[in-house]
Amino acid sequence: MYTVKPDAKRWSNWAGNVKSQPKQVTVPDSLEDVVSIVRDCKRSGRSIRVVGSGHSFTPIAQTDDCLLSLDRLTGLYAVDPAERTVEVWAGTKLKDLGQLLFDQGYSQENLGDINAQSIAGAISTGTHGTGIRFGSISTQVVGLTVVTAAGEVLECSREEHPDLLRALQVSLGMLGILVRVRLLVVPAYRMRYRSIRMPVADCLSSLDTFREEHRHFEFYAFPYSDTAQVKFMDETTELSQVNQAWSYMKKMVMENAVFWLLSEGCRLIPSLCKPVSKLSAQAVPTVDESGQSHHLFATPRLVRFYEMEYSVPAEKMKAVVEEILQVIEEKQYAVHFPIECRYVKNDDIWLSPAFGRDSAYIAVHMYKGMPYQPYFQRIEAIFQRHAGRPHWGKMHTMKAEQLHQVIPRLEDFLALRTQMDPDGLFLNPYLSELFGVPVRT
Incomplete structure (x- = not known):
């Protein structure tokens, strides 16, 4: 029999911007438990939302009814x-x-x-x-x-x-x-990871070369600076070459502890954002290390923030980034987080933001506790003007009418959803409003 947590009064996502008070938190131990929970909720007229790690910035998992945790279904x-x-x-x-x-x-x-x-x-x-x-x-x-x-x-x-x-x-x-x-x-394979600092103009003029010549390429453009951090990752046969002490210092102390202190300063004194962004750009480390792929892809992210990310056609990367940097300069937004820029191959997944087109994914961030709405709203307008599609786990303000214009298979998906779940068992108010479908009552 699955576990019901009687003391689970409140739930919050990682960023802390979404909270709820579920009536019941269930923790299944097996496939059979999941079936029992679904049947119990269907019989009693309750709705269900599933939560993993709570890393979405939108209210996807939010519910005041039954919250189902997958934490025991692992391995x-x-x-x-x-x-x-x-x-x-x-x-x-x-x-x-x-x-x-x-x-x-x-x-x-x-x-x-x-x-x-x-x-x-x-x-x-x-x-x-x-x-x-x-x-x-x-x-x-x-x-x-x-x-x-x-x-x-x-x-x-x-x-x-x-x-x-x-x-x-x-x-x-x-x-x-x-x-x-x-x-x-x-x-299993090994990767060589390199991080370098270069003028953002040089980076933007080399996008085609960088994305084609490297297995993985991404860059971070710093507001109020002419500098970008450029990252490359490529397969290698080299043995691991990671200075563990330096790697820990860089990731945990410099990229988290120090950046948290600087971010707190920006929250208390927003005028610090510009010099902090410039300082961060100049402090971009030069890194050249190799190791197992699963060790190098991810980096610790302990500084809490809000994030918005959109997918635009891959060929729009340069134009969109240049426009974002220009708008930040013109409006003098109090932001010190860099703009994160990545590429993703096209696919045929119905709700994927990369459906049918090679895509540039561009993300903007704001430190938790700092006003983000004016900044995100202005940048979102740029994304949407360039046929942007929102990342479903990141903040955005698009609604059903707009989504139907940019998600080619949305109508097919919603028709299938109605067939699969006519009573809206797996809906919540956020999803109901987002896609224009009735919520379970």
């Missing part, structure tokens, strides 16, 4: 060397998954720069890394085990229920509860 379920696939429980955190796969001789082909999310949460929101030849984490999915609103268990794959698979690969938890995820993996 490897099966390994198929012939097909080079692994099946994992949906609550498995990406950080743990990296080591579990490595122990079996495998790795994921690509990851983002944060590994705290559960695998189910990461794929449900379209989480991604960077690399023009690589799709989001969702594109690594070749099979899913899902519990539907009817309390049935469905196995979805490229051969069985292929349309449902493409809808479930990025579904925001609206089609059912993911219990197990089957991933296509690659043999």
Whole structure:
């Protein structure tokens, strides 16, 4: 029998901007527990939202009814060397998954720069890394085990229920509860990671070269500065060359502790944002290290912030970044976080922001506790003018009418959602308003 947490009075996401008071927090130990929870909620007229690590900045998981945690559904379920696939429980955190796969001789082909999310949460929101030849984490999915609103268990794959698979690969938890995820993996590999500082104009003029010549390429453009941090990652056969003491100092002290102190100063005295951004740009470290891929993709992110991210056509990267930097200068926004810029390959996943087009993903951030609305609103207008599609786990203000104009398969997805969950068991008020569908009453 699944566990009900009687003392779970409040829930908050990682950033602290979304809070709720669920009537019930359930923690299943098995697939059968998930089926029981769904059937119990359906019978009693309750709604369900699923939570992994709470790393979405939007109220996707927010509910005052039944909150289902995947924290006990973790670990490897099966390994198929012939097909080079692994099946994992949906609550498995990406950080743990990296080591579990490595122990079996495998790795994921690509990851983002944060590994705290559960695998189910990461794929449900379209989480991604960077690399023009690589799709989001969702594109690594070749099979899913899902519990539907009817309390049935469905196995979805490229051969069985292929349309449902493409809808479930990025579904925001609206089609059912993911219990197990089957991933296509690659043999474990080592990477060489380099970080350099260069003029932002030089970076922008070299985008085509950088994205084509490197396995992974991303850059950070600093407001009020002519400097960018440029990062490359490429496969290597070199043995690990990581100075552990320096790596710890850089990641935990410089990029977190010191940056937190500077951010607190900016919160208390917003006029410090400009000099702090310039200082951060000049402090970009020169790094050249190699190691196992799952160790190098992610970096610790202990400084809390708010984030908005949009996908635009890949060829729009330079124009959009230049416009953002220009607007920051003109409006003198109190912002000291850099603009994060990455590339993602096109896919055929119905709700994916990269559906049908190679994409530039551009993110802006604001330190927690500082006003973000005017800044985000102005930058969002730039994204939307360039055919932007929002990242589902990041802040945005788009609604159903706008989304139908930029998400080609949205109508198909919503039709399938109605078929799969006619009573709105897996909806909450946020999703109901976002997609213009009725919420369960």
